[in-house]
Amino acid sequence: MDNARLKNMYQEMILEHNKSPRNFGPLDCHTHYGHGKNPLCGDDYEFFLDIKDDVIESIGFTGDGCAISKSSASMLTTMVKGKQIGESRKLSETFLDFILNEGSNESLGKLKIFEGVKQFPVRVKCATLSWRALEQALLNTKHIASTEA
Amino acid sequence: MFVKEKSVTTLNKKMDFPVLNTTMRGNRLVYLDNAATTQKPTSVxxxxxxxxxxxxxxxxxxxxxxxxxxxxxxxxxxxxxxxxxxxxxxxxxxxxxxxxxxxxxxxxxxxxxxxxxxxxxxxxxxxxxxxxxxxxxxxxxxxxxxxxxxxxxxxxxxxxxxxxxxxxxxxxxxxxxxxxxxxxxxxxxxxxxxxxxxxxxxxxxxxxxxxxxxxxxxxxxxxxxxxxxxxxxxxxxxxxxxxxxxxxxxxxxxxxxxxxxxxxxxxxxxxxxxxxxxxxxxxxxxxxxxxxxxxxxxTLDYKEIQNYEQKLLEAAQEKLNELDITLIGPTHTKAAIVSFVMNAVHAHDVGTVLDMEGVAVRVGHHCTQPLMKRYNVSSTIRASFCFYNDMEDVDALINGLKKVKEFLG
Structure with a gap:
């Protein structure tokens, strides 16, 4: 049963994104920046966004952390690239509501795969960290998103 | 007459600590986070x-x-x-x-x-x-x-x-x-x-x-x-x-x-x-x-405890070295604390898989961020032993780490 729970969290797609994160590396030039940190475990990611006419034209990230946090960051970048700011915010809200509460997973597409993380309460923060940082980036504040805010 | 050398595999102290005789996620509890907190004997x-x-x-x-x-x-x-x-x-x-x-x-x-x-x-x-x-x-x-x-x-x-x-x-x-x-x-x-x-x-x-x-x-x-x-x-x-x-x-x-x-x-x-x-x-x-x-x-004989804990440490380090891991820190003149990173698997993921096996270790920076920086790691897996641990606990750690490889390696 515990093996099943582990497999449910560490889905193939999550492990694959962890090994080969997409959009990894900073951008040459960016208009928006977000930083997410978990001071308790040391997960630390930076996001660089190039936003033109309200659209995230390009996004890159750097940093290090566990498989859940890194795959979440990687999948985030693939999900919001090309989206409008408003759409990205909505996606972030829906994802956080799904992970933290009992929110619906419709409209989340492949992000549904993080369902298994909900069975590991201490790991939920790993999945949400990047999305918090994205929210900060879209506000374009200098604030660091922390899991312990 | 041939007398078999008495091998010290346990000090039999587990009975003094009720929590060590409980089960954890269907397994025997293997408590290896003694540097964070130790368990309490019945008398306390x-x-x-x-x-x-x-x-x-x-x-x-x-x-x-x-x-x-x-x-x-x-x-x-x-x-x-x-x-x-x-x-x-x-x-x-x-x-x-x-x-x-x-x-x-x-x-x-x-x-x-x-x-x-x-x-x-x-x-x-x-x-x-x-x-x-x-x-x-x-x-x-x-x-x-x-x-x-x-x-x-x-x-x-x-x-x-x-x-x-x-x-x-x-x-x-x-x-x-x-x-x-x-x-x-x-x-x-x-x-x-x-x-x-x-x-x-x-x-x-x-x-x-x-x-x-x-x-x-x-x-x-x-x-x-x-x-x-x-x-x-x-x-x-x-x-x-x-x-x-x-x-x-x-x-x-x-x-x-x-x-x-x-x-x-x-x-x-x-x-x-x-x-x-x-x-x-x-x-x-x-x-x-x-x-x-x-x-x-x-009531403890500290010399005996030290010898015993060193045996656990030596066994743990020897077996860990056979796995795909890197030990951080000293290999001698040390307490029975092993800190290591698993190549290509983040410490946090290791901790979660071990927990599913009933093995409690600490993962993270252990409130020593400058020391982590010195070794150029963000976090390590730390197994810290006490005299109430035994060779079975060492084996449970090693088997758990093999499972980590299976899942995430």
Whole structure:
């Protein structure tokens, strides 16, 4: 049963994104920046966004952390690239509501795969960290998103 | 007649600790986070339960029986601790919340006696609790914090330490044993070198008390700090040992009830040691629990424990080396603490898979971020052993790590 729970969290797609994160590396030039940190475990990611006419034209990230946090960051970048700011915010809200509460997973597409993380309460923060940082980036504040805010 | 050599695979202490006989996620509990907190023997649990159910009262309000008993029991705990640490006097045993409060007490109170330009020397091995209070003291008093580096093998660089000591050094503070990588510091030698330049010395003994016999007079330190919960007692209580003449010179840390002699609106005078440093109602049941933990530790043969724990450590290191891991820190002159990273798998993921196997380890930076940076890692997996662990626990760790490889490798 515990093996099943582990497999449910560490889905193939999550492990694959962890090994080969997409959009990894900073951008040459960016208009928006977000930083997410978990001071308790040391997960630390930076996001660089190039936003033109309200659209995230390009996004890159750097940093290090566990498989859940890194795959979440990687999948985030693939999900919001090309989206409008408003759409990205909505996606972030829906994802956080799904992970933290009992929110619906419709409209989340492949992000549904993080369902298994909900069975590991201490790991939920790993999945949400990047999305918090994205929210900060879209506000374009200098604030660091922390899991312990 | 052929006599089979008796192999020591266990000290059979598990029975003394009820939690170790429970199951965890369907498996036997394998508790390997003893550097974070140790488990409590039945005697400690019973003493605390007995006090709260049969004898609860506060201390130093002596007219009624319950208070007299509570006062006596706390005094007895202090006596036990005085003997346990080989302090000269019970006045030198200050009850605090834990190691962190003990260090803060010294930083605030002894810190009041320090002057701008005075230097405080710590080491690269330190826990945040032995870094941040000194940084704050430097900000308040204009003192200067110096850090003695370690060598790549995780031992203090003694030559660098010697060079950093000067007549400007007023206080040296170092861990007896590193919580993060297990290094045992040559405490007596470090104290001696510090005394040669006239510095006072605090030893952070949080990790040492459960592994070594501590004798503050033999160490010749000025302060020694540790937490009750890391040596088989409850959380919420710890001890600051301080040399009486220094404690006498130091101003109170916290003020209020219990630490005064007389109070008027114009001024107040303070109680004698140790009460001068114990403001407010103390952690009575915790102090009683810690006293009981000391009784338990007095039944232990520290030589035997050390030999036994070293065998567990050697076995763990040998088996870990067969896996795809990198050990961080020293391989000798260390307590039974192994810190390592698994190549290509993040420590946090390792911790989760091990937890599913009922194996409790600590993953993260262990409140030693500068030390992690020194080794260029953000976090490690730390298995810390106690005399109640056995070879089966070592094997459970190794098998768990093999499973990690299977899942995430």
């Amino acid at each position: 649990l019973e003493a605390m339960n007995h006090f709260l159910t049969k004898e609860n009262g506060t201390v130093n309000r002596g007219v009624y029986y319950l208070s007299q008993e509570a006062t006596k029991k706390c005094d007895d705990s202090r006596k036990s601790l005085k003997t346990f640490l080989n302090a000269k006097s019970e006045k030198e045993i200050i009850f605090v919340k834990g190691t962190t409060e003990a260090i803060n007490l010294v930083a605030y109170s002894y810190g009041e006696l320090m002057k701008p330009g005075d230097e405080i020397l710590i080491t690269e091995l330190e826990h945040h609790a032995n870094i941040v209070p000194w940084q704050q003291l430097c900000l308040r008093r204009g003192c200067i914090l110096k850090v003695a580096p370690i060598t790549d093998d995780g031992h203090l660089d003694i030559n660098a330490y010697k060079k950093l000591l000067s007549e400007k050094t007023k206080l040296v503070s170092f861990c007896h044993i590193s919580n993060s990588i297990g290094t045992i510091n040559p405490a007596r030698e470090l104290v001696k070198l510090a005394k040669e330049v006239g510095a006072k010395v605090l030893i952070d003994g949080a990790q040492a008390v459960s592994h070594l016999k501590v004798d503050v007079q033999d160490l010749d330190c000025d302060f020694y700090a540790f937490s009750g919960h890391k040596c088989f007692g409850p959380t919420g209580v710890g001890v600051l040992y301080g040399r009486e003449d220094l404690l006498e010179k130091m101003p109170p840390f916290m003020t209020g009830g219990d630490m005064i002699e007389t109070v008027s609106f114009q001024s107040s005078s303070f109680a004698e040691l140790p009460r001068k440093f114990e403001a407010g109602t103390p952690a009575i049941v915790e102090i009683i629990g810690l006293g009981e933990a000391v009784k338990y530790m007095n």
